[in-house]
Amino acid sequence: MVAETPLLCKICGANAVSGRGNFLCEIHFCEMVEKKVRAHIEDQNLILNNEHIAVALSGGKDSSVLLYILAKILPEFEGVKLTAITVDEGIPNYREETLTYAQELATFLNIEHRIVSFRENFGAPLPDLLKKRNVSACTLCGVLRRKILEQETFSMDVPKLATGHSLDDEAETAMMNILTANIDAIINTASPNSGKESLRIKPLSVLNEHEIALYGILKGIFHEFPECPYAGPSLRAEVRQIFLDLETKYPKITG
Ligand SMILES: Nc1ncnc2c1ncn2[C@@H]1O[C@H](COP(=O)(O)OP(=O)(O)OP(=O)(O)O)[C@@H](O)[C@H]1O
Incomplete structure (x- = not known):
């Protein structure tokens, strides 16, 4: 039997933790990830000195990594302050766990954390709001969540709201806009400073899901958190599957 040769970090020769043609050890992989995010923030002027940045923290993996990295590179920006905001949609057997985790992470990172709920803003949790409307759960949830996040951001006099959208999310959105011939969205995606979007920043949009x-x-x-009970078939889920299938053939398709 031939022993398998361990894959080695291309920088220091230690055992590699990442593959896909970019072999790096734990230290160099984490450095690479932070460097990519920092370079993106600087190139696009996503964060400027003395800004107060709101971070949309669901407690899921993407926004948790976002908050962690921003907290880590924060000292490099003069006078920048972070406030995490979590929206409690009131989805039973789902949001409670991520909410607790979001609280723990913000406390660990010593970052101010606000929790805002559908109940206090719209009078009821998502399941009750759905009873009165003939609309899909994800559509209503997304619209109301964005509304609360925007309100909170403005009420805090915070110029920017950072979300944990990844490169995969951005690729899926671009593909969905093409498939639905959403010309306005295609133009807005291409120009990050247009309209209301100037408030939104996506520092992780240079990282794919594997890296995050x-x-x-x-x-x-x-x-690992339970899947949202409302998650079901959707155009986004189908587009994600197309990308996953393509990735097996063309491994570098999302970076
Ligand atoms: N309940 C919430 N409270 C605050 N921010 C949220 C909430 N849900 C989503 N977001 C923000 O919107 C982004 C995109 O959400 P979405 O549910 O599409 O992504 P996701 O890939 O599951 O992200 P995550 O792993 O951070 O949950 C999240 O990364 C986060 O920044």
Whole structure:
């Protein structure tokens, strides 16, 4: 039997934790991830000195990694303050766990954390709001969540709201806009400073899901949470599957 040769970090020769043609050890992989995010923030002027940035923290892997990395690189920006905001949609057997985790992470990172709920803003949790409307759960949830996040951001006089959207999310959105011939959205995606979008920043949009998940695992901030009970068939889910299928043929398709 031939022993398998361990894959080695291309920088220091230690055992590699990441593959896909980019072999790096734990230290160099994490450095690479942070460097990519920092470079994106600087190139696009996503964060400027003395800004107060709101971070949309669901407690899921992407926004948890976002908060962790922003907290880590924060000292490099003069006078920048972070406030995490979590929206409690009131989805039973789902949101409670991520909410607790979001609280724990914000406390661990010593970052101010606000929890805002559908109940206090719209009078009822999502399941009750759905009873009165003939609309899909994800559509209503997404619209109301964005509304609360925007309100909170403005009420705090915060110029920017950071979300944990990844490169995969951005690729899926671009593909969905093409498939639905949503010309306005295609133009807005191409120009980050247009309209209301100027308030939104997506510092993780240079990282693919593999990089975010691995970074989260290595930093001990990755948690498996139950899937949202309302998650079901959707155009986004189908587009995601198309990308996954393509990735097996063309591994570098999302970075
Ligand atoms: N309940 C919430 N409270 C605050 N922010 C949220 C909430 N849900 C989503 N977001 C923000 O919107 C982004 C995109 O949400 P979405 O549910 O599409 O993504 P996701 O890939 O599951 O992200 P995550 O892993 O952070 O939950 C999240 O990364 C987060 O920044």
